[in-house]
Amino acid sequence: MNGRTLSEIILSRAAGRSVASGEVVTLEPDVVMVHDSIAPSVIKILREQLHVDRLPHPDRVAVAVDHVAPAANLATAEAQAKLRTWVAEQGIETFFDTGRGIAHQVLIEERLARPGRIVIGSDSHSTAYGAVAAFGTGMGATDIALALASGRTWMRVPETIRIDVVGQFRAGARPKDLALAVVRRLRADGGTYTALEYHGLADLSVGARTTLSTMALEAGAKAGLIDPAGLPSAYPVPEWLQTDPTAGEPSYRERFTIDLDAMRPQIAVPDTVDNVVDLSELGRVPVDVVYLGTCTNGRHEDMAAAAAMLEGRRIARGVRMMVVPASREALQAAIADGTLATLVAAGATIGPPGCGACIGRHLGVLAAGETCLFTGNRNFRGRMGSPDARIYLGSPEVAAATALTGYVCDPNEVAIDAVMAGEGV
Amino acid sequence: MARVWRFDTDVNTDQILPGRYAPYMTSEAELRKYPFIEARPEFAKTVQPGDVIVAGPNFGCGSSREYAPQSLKMVGVGAIFSPLFARIFYRNALNLGLPLFELDLTTLADGADVDLDLDGGTLAHADGTITLPTPPEFLREVRAAGGIIPYFREHGRFPGEEVVA
Incomplete structure (x- = not known):
């Protein structure tokens, strides 16, 4: 039997059936993240197009004010005031207002993103959540509004590009340089519709992993997953997410190795x-x-x-x-x-x-x-x-x-x- | 007759609609004034309904901002042709009912006269007629409904979804 990619494992569990890359699945995200820039559009679509007054799962929603925090002008101040009212009306408790930080960092710190979860976010860098082996991906206002209204979303199970990292960071090279080297190799569109999956980084901090997972988007990727090996105990890896060593090699679209020893x-x-x-x-x-x-x-x-x-x-x-x-x-x-x-x-x-x-x-x-x-x-x-x-x-x-x-x-x-x-x- | 607006490769959403001109910073009523405001200031002033955008690969890369394709739809862009679209832009355009075609038409010149017939599935230009590819069923259903929200309101489910909660 072929092994499965991290994306296939996580999305299969969420879909309730075994799925492979290329299949379209409907699933319930564990967390839907909405940020201040897009929130006005999301709320407008919910009210005017979907006619949804109460969200079915406010406990699965995280809202952040991070893109313009604090408000820079009257337009953003008014939009944020309306957002606060909406958050209170909906009973959303995981609200991260001005000063708490960038949604991606905060959701990881709060462990709303954690291994095996599915987090969709209104910001493109929602690939961030792959740092803790959550399947994180970005979507636009309409997709986010529909996910809030229905509790569900659809996505195609991505093919995977596997990146094996060997050697040690030296000579001034850092995780950011690895992230840039990967975009350099794949180019801005080389990862389009795929998940990047990094292996060989068990020594890396959650923060350094987030540098890589956020930058996956810049190669066009849908997700940027880091093998959860070596994650701190605050991010327990569920048994079902552990890869089966007896299974064969998963089907990768592409696989390459990067040698840190040679990186500058x-x-x-x-x-x-x-x-x-x-x-x-x-x-x-x-x-x-x-x-x-x-x-x-x-x-x-x-x-x-x-x-x-x-x-x-x-x-x-x-x-x-x-x-x-x-x-x-x-x-x-x-x-x-x-x-x-x-x-x-x-x-x-x-x-x-x-x-x-x-x-x-x-x-x-x-x-x-x-x-x-x-x-x-x-x-x-x-x-x-x-x-x-x-x-x-x-x-x-x-x-x-x-x-x-x-x-x-x-x-x-x-x-x-x-x-x-x-x-x- | 409509015209072709030619764009380069890797057109990002900051070029289509810079973040400083987002509805969040200004107002949604002004959005139609801003597509390509810095990258190509004459675009929003002179684009006509039915005009098409023809670009190199990776059109729409960058941010998730739906107001980028929304602004193009507002000014009446009939379709966008690129060999490869960035993923979130593709979803956003599909959701809004803005037709995208994964086709390399970059041999067409900027300003070339074209005639887009979406129902007939053709794009006529000076030297011939291009038959547009038929999208997969999933996309066809959403497009026929006029976007994902009308589809969802009509069916109470996503295309292809069997079990309705």
């Missing part, structure tokens, strides 16, 4: 996420802004990695550095261990937990002609503000090195400079 820092060059080069191939690119945050790289470990490089130093003259924690928990951890104090002392500006300027709406949008090194997941033209700004994507370590030097910089270069200057690393 990667950079996505404007204006597409798959326009990735080795940082060493990039010429000298001066920046105006360094932006550390998002569901991809805004966790405590990301801030701490940057702080370790900025300790006792100042960011370069003429550079603004924004740090926007992915969640309140991440912010609290950064306060508790001094990470935040280090970042502020180095000259960084701290924003409230949430999506920050990732969608170009508030909290440090870019002007025409400005260049930004961003730890997020998209560098599309106009993404963070002016269509005439330029966005480079890199790891938190590259962000710190860039903040120190004022140009897109390899963390190894800063470390060597520091040693030569007798500062220590």
Whole structure:
């Protein structure tokens, strides 16, 4: 008997029958996530088109105010006020208002996303939940409204691209570089309609797994699942999700290996996420802004990695550095261990937990002609503000090195400079 | 006669409708003014009902924002042709009843005259007529109903779903 992919195992259980890639299934998601940007459309569709006044399963709904948090103008303030009223009317208890953080990070912290569950979300980066071996995928307002109204949704069981990771992160390469290397290989559409399934990452933190799962979407993938081996005990893996070692190889659409030993820092060059080069191939690119945050790289470990490089130093003259924690928990951890104090002392500006300027709406949008090194997941033209700004994507370590030097910089270069200057690393 | 609007590969939803122009930031009434507002400012001003978009692969990649295909539907785009659509965009367009065809028509020039006949399943252009592929039954049913919501309201279930709770 053939083995099954993680997607096939999870979706078979939810569908109540054994299904294989290519089949269309109807199932009941464990959690439907709605975020502030899309909520007004979802509520409008529920009321005006579906005529649903009461949701059948408010206990399966999570609502987050993260994309514009706090409200940036009167339109968003009014929309959020209406959202709060609706949440109260519906009796939704898992409501994460301004300041709690980015939905993806919060649902993982709250363990609403956990191994084997199905989480659909109104945000495209809902692939995030694959970090804890939940089947997470993004959908638009109509699909989300229908799922809320009916308790069900439909989807095609995706084919799987299996990625085996070997070796160790070294020479300044980090999980973000792995994520960018995968998009570089698959290109922006190479994973369309598929699930990416990572193996060989049992040592990785939940946060680092989330860097990979959120970025799966940037190769077009429907889901980005990480083999649950090595997950902390807070995320117990149900027995049915454990793969059967006696079963044969699942049917993969594609399978490849990435060797971390050979990996060096990667950079996505404007204006597409798959326009990735080795940082060493990039010429000298001066920046105006360094932006550390998002569901991809805004966790405590990301801030701490940057702080370790900025300790006792100042960011370069003429550079603004924004740090926007992915969640309140991440912010609290950064306060508790001094990470935040280090970042502020180095000259960084701290924003409230949430999506920050990732969608170009508030909290440090870019002007025409400005260049930004961003730890997020998209560098599309106009993404963070002016269509005439330029966005480079890199790891938190590259962000710190860039903040120190004022140009897109390899963390190894800063470390060597520091040693030569007798500062220590 | 309608015209072709040619676009490149990897057209993302930030190009179709930048996040700063979302209904959340402005209002839904203004949405029809904003498709391609930065990528191609003349589009929203001059597009005519029945015009078609012809693009390279990976049309609609990026965000889940349904207001991107919704804005194209509002201005009357008749159909979109691309060899490959991004997954969420595909679902959104299907749900809204905006016809997509996985076809590479990039030999057609920008501004070329075309005549789209969805019922007849053809796209006529200066050098001939293209027969449009018949979509799978699932999509055909949704499209015939005018979108997923009319379908669901009519049937109380999703296409192909056997058991109704």
